[in-house]
Amino acid sequence: NAGVMQNPRHLVRRRGQEARLRCSPMKGHSHVYWYRQLPEEGLKFMVYLQKENIIDESGMPKERFSAEFPKEGPSILRIQQVVRGDSAAYFCASSPLPISGTSGYNEQFFGPGTRLTVL
Amino acid sequence: LAKTTQPISMDSYEGQEVNITCSHNNIATNDYITWYQQFPSQGPRFIIQGYKTKVTNEVASLFIPADRKSSTLSLPRVSLSDTAVYYCLVAPRSSGTYKYIFGTGTRLKVLA
Numbered sequence A: 001n002a003g004v005m006q007n008p009r010h011l012v013r014r015r016g017q018e019a020r021l022r023c024s025p026m027k028g029h030s031h032v033y034w035y036r037q038l039p040e041e042g043l044k045f046m047v048y049l050q051k052e053n054i055i056d057e058s059g060m061p062k063e064r065f066s067a068e069f070p071k072e073g074p075s076i077l078r079i080q081q082v083v084r085g086d087s088a089a090y091f092c093a094s095s096p097l098p099i100s101g102t103s104g105y106n107e108q109f110f111g112p113g114t115r116l117t118v119l
Numbered sequence B: 001l002a003k004t005t006q007p008i009s010m011d012s013y014e015g016q017e018v019n020i021t022c023s024h025n026n027i028a029t030n031d032y033i034t035w036y037q038q039f040p041s042q043g044p045r046f047i048i049q050g051y052k053t054k055v056t057n058e059v060a061s062l063f064i065p066a067d068r069k070s071s072t073l074s075l076p077r078v079s080l081s082d083t084a085v086y087y088c089l090v091a092p093r094s095s096g097t098y099k100y101i102f103g104t105g106t107r108l109k110v111l112a
Helices: none
Strands: A005-007 A010-013 A019-024 A031-037 A043-050 A053-056 A065-068 A075-079 A088-095 A114-118 B009-013 B018-023 B031-038 B045-050 B053-056 B061-064 B070-075 B084-092 B106-111
Touching: A005 A088, A010 A019, A019 A088, A019 A114, A031 A075, A043 A065, A043 A075, A075 A088, B009 B018, B018 B084, B018 B106, B031 B061, B045 B053, B045 B061, B045 B070, B070 B084
Parallel strands: A010 A114, B009 B106
Antiparallel strands: A005 A019, A019 A075, A031 A043, A031 A088, A043 A053, A065 A075, A088 A114, B018 B070, B031 B045, B031 B084, B053 B061, B061 B070, B084 B106
């Protein structure tokens, strides 16, 4: 069972361009979460999606950022008109909610991240 | 979700036992304590979870005193490959909990 896949692993954009980050959850997982991590900081929650639905986007900046998780295909985090402050590592996680597994814990399985650099 | 406080960094030598303490004074009755590990250029990975007393798995042990206001992650006989950032999270154990808050974590550096 492959883990959470993210691509690209590294993305370089110039200011004003668009960035598209992709996340394929683990097989059987229909819940996806996006986090952002600035250098030397912890991960910050951005958005929680289920198939075709945004459940909680309270951590997303109000402008330029959007996310989707279509019925078919990966989840996409889209950043329009990127600025230097968007440079960060973006992590996707997935879970098989409702709770399953022996731990009974809503464990989130993280992908390797996409490192976005804005020049 | 309860706020946690951890040391910013720790150094250790190979073969030693490492104990990382996390403070969570405002922990709620239904909160569980969970530790994640993050290697450079990778996403966090679940290590261990507990509610009270002691929990042990193949990787680590978690010690939680009776008042649950702190917890200690214990890594036995660390190796160079244990160099990572360790995060302590406190959250209810339910399907409605998903917005995990990762603090700055503890950067553990294992020296030869």
